[in-house]
Amino acid sequence: MRDCIPTHVDYELDYFTASSETAPLSIEGMYDSVVSAAACLQELEPHLNEWDGFVVACFSAHPLCHVLREKTTAPVMSILxxxxxxxxxxxxxxxxxxxxxxxxxxxxxxxxxxxxxxxxxxxxxxxxxxxxxxxxxxxxxxxxxxxxxxxxxxxxxxxxxxxxxxxxxxxxxxxxxxxxxxxxxxxxxxxCSVELCAAALRLKASTAKAGLYAPV
The missing domain is CATH 3.40.50.12500 (Rossmann fold)
Incomplete structure (x- = not known):
């Protein structure tokens, strides 16, 4: 996947994949989605403020999208x-x-x-x-x-x-x-998701905190 996204002067990309010891090798259904979200969050949560935006690269309504929006103000893009x-x-x-x-x-x-x-x-x-x-x-x-x-x-x-x-x-x-x-x-x-995430950042748009993703 890294080779498929061209470099851009406006942003720098980091990549993260959860450990194969805790996350499934591929996502083939709802169970895999939940397990992968938990595995990613366990490793990512202490470092969420290190990134300006997120792209969750699973073509589904992946639960990690909602979790990241709840945990951060950064824009979070679903590739679905x-x-x-x-x-x-x-x-x-x-x-x-x-x-x-x-x-x-x-x-x-x-x-x-x-x-x-x-x-x-x-x-x-x-x-x-x-x-x-x-x-x-x-x-x-x-x-x-x-x-x-x-x-x-x-x-x-x-x-x-x-x-x-x-x-x-x-x-x-x-x-x-x-x-x-x-x-x-x-x-x-x-x-598409990377470019829309970058566009949201250029617009200084963030995840709203007054409704669905209000702090707990």
Missing amino acids: SAPLLLASTLGGKVSILTTSPRWVPLLEHDVKSLGLSSLCHHIASSGMRVLELESLPREQVLQTLGQIAKNDLVERLGSDVIILGCAGLAGLEDKVRQQCGSGVVVLDPVR
């Missing part, structure tokens, strides 16, 4: 909600191309819980689990993604914006776009 909000300004039919079939109902639930259902036209599975994105040959991964994006999302459903629905798909947006045909937009959710 941020690209959906951006995509809604770029086209009329926004679809998500995610990993295993298990994630389709999970993401339908998460998108609805975030109040963003009207922004998402369809969610499609690539049939590949998260860890298979690394273990399978890269050409096979790209061919699978490209075929589903073009045949199912663009040609059959008329999608004009496609969000890659997993942090493990970061950096593949250009390859998928090339297979979709002219005029289709494909978004990397991690890059």
Whole structure:
């Protein structure tokens, strides 16, 4: 993922991954999300004031987003909600191309819980689990993604914006776009979230503390 986000003069990025002794190797459902959030928080909490903003790089309504907003005033971006909000300004039919079939109902639930259902036209599975994105040959991964994006999302459903629905798909947006045909937009959710977090900081916007995320 680090190689997929270009350096920028306006900000410097730090990266954090919880220890594999306490966090799952991949997130495949609600249980993994909760366990990973707890593992991250245990290590991060003493150091939260060291960063100006956060991007939680799990394509879900990950509980760590809410926890960080409650614990800090820094802007916190979800790689699910941020690209959906951006995509809604770029086209009329926004679809998500995610990993295993298990994630389709999970993401339908998460998108609805975030109040963003009207922004998402369809969610499609690539049939590949998260860890298979690394273990399978890269050409096979790209061919699978490209075929589903073009045949199912663009040609059959008329999608004009496609969000890659997993942090493990970061950096593949250009390859998928090339297979979709002219005029289709494909978004990397991690890059979208980093840029929106930077934009919030430029606007001097912070997490509100008068309502949902008021101090306990």
